Amino acid sequence: MDTMLTIVVPCYNEEEVLPISSKELLIFLLKMIEAEKISNESQIMFVDDGSKDNTWEIIEQLSNEDKHYTGIKFSRNFGHQNALVAGLTSAEPYSDAIVTIDADLQDDINSIEQMIDAYHDGNDVVYGVRGNRDSDTAFKRKTAEGFYSVMKKLGINMVPNHADFRLLSKRATQTLLEFKEENLFLRGMVPLVGYPSAKVFYARKERAAGESKYPLKKMLSFAFEGITSFSIAPIKFIRNLGIFILIIGIIYMAYIFGRNISGNTISGWSSIVGSIWLLGGIQMISLSIVGEYIGKIYTEVKRRPRFIIEKNIRDK
Incomplete structure (x- = not known):
């Protein structure tokens, strides 16, 4: 089989797990080559996303030991999504x-x-989808279900329980790279490509070594990034909330006016202060959401590069 496959692996401070995962990936790659499902020129490309440990040194050593390893190194940390795009950009010219x-x-x-088999069957995009979330905590399962539910209601087309484990054909990669936005959310962008697709279900395993790069705070930030990158529903929600509060305010004013006419009024500051705090909080939240969209516009119009490659092993 002449299919040239590249496996792109983003890395950030992965010195503990990289010696383990690189070996497993190479064993798998050689097995696929022996089975003649992919070309002998197929490679494993590591993308060092500005690691502060010995990740890049390990990648260089691996490339010296076996031709099937290659890698690129960012000049600094640009983020997981940009690391994926860099790998796709670098691998696309010579990969099927x-x-x-x-x-x-x-x-x-x-x-x-199974992804390769689905690709050979004519699918340009093959999603790796978790068969279940039994390995997650109850909190993580509920928040994940809530996230996908919210995204669906906002009209964002996503594959539930799919992260960034996927196969893209050459033309799917080329089409995806035509999306030039700076605020990347690949889980929402890939379905927009629209080519024939398939799903492969699997059971997610425990991390072999090292620590997760997606703690709760970062996961929440990533979820908010996805929502604001693909939908203006939060701004519409603010509009509707403002209308609702205005109606409540008019009703409340009519109620107070009626109490004043009857002379049955209660003096005090609690209702006034409560209203001020309520409206003040809503205004602050509303401004922050609108500001998030303005910030994204600011980022887009600057047109700065998504990433800067300091070193590329293929250039040697």
Whole structure:
């Protein structure tokens, strides 16, 4: 089989897990080559997203040991989504298909074989989808379900329980790279490509070593990024909330006016102060949401590069 496959692996401070995952990825790659499902020129590309440990040194050592390893190094940390785009951009010119997978290998490597089969069956996009979330805590399961539910209600087309473990054909990669926005949310962008797609279900494993790069705070930030990158529903919600509060205010004023006419009034500051705090809080939240959209516009119009590559092993 002449299919040139590149497996793109974003890395940030992965010195603990990289020696383990790189070996497993190479074993799988060689197995696929031996089975003649992919070309012998297929590679594993590590993208060092500005790591502060010895991640890049490990990548260089791996590339010296085996030709199937390659890598690129960012000049600083640009973020996971930009690392994926950099890998796609670098691999696209010479790859027929590209698989993206995280370095911790919680996603099942063996599922890539099913992805390749689906690609050979004519699918340009193959999503790796978790069969269940039994390994997650109850809190994480509920928040994940809530996130996908909110995204669906906002009209954002996403594949539930799919992260960034997927296969893209050459033309799907080329089309995706035509999306030039700076605020990246690939889980929402890939379905917009619209080519034939398939799903491969797998069981997510525990992280082999190291710590998760997505704590709760970062996950919430990522979720908010996805919502504001694909929908103006929050702004519409603010508008509707403002109308609702205005109506309540008019009713309340009519009520107070009626009490004043009857002479049955109660003096005090509690209702006034409560109203001030309520409206003040709503205004602050509203301004912050509107500001988020303005900030995204500011980021887009600057047209700064998504990433800067300091070193590329293929250039040697």
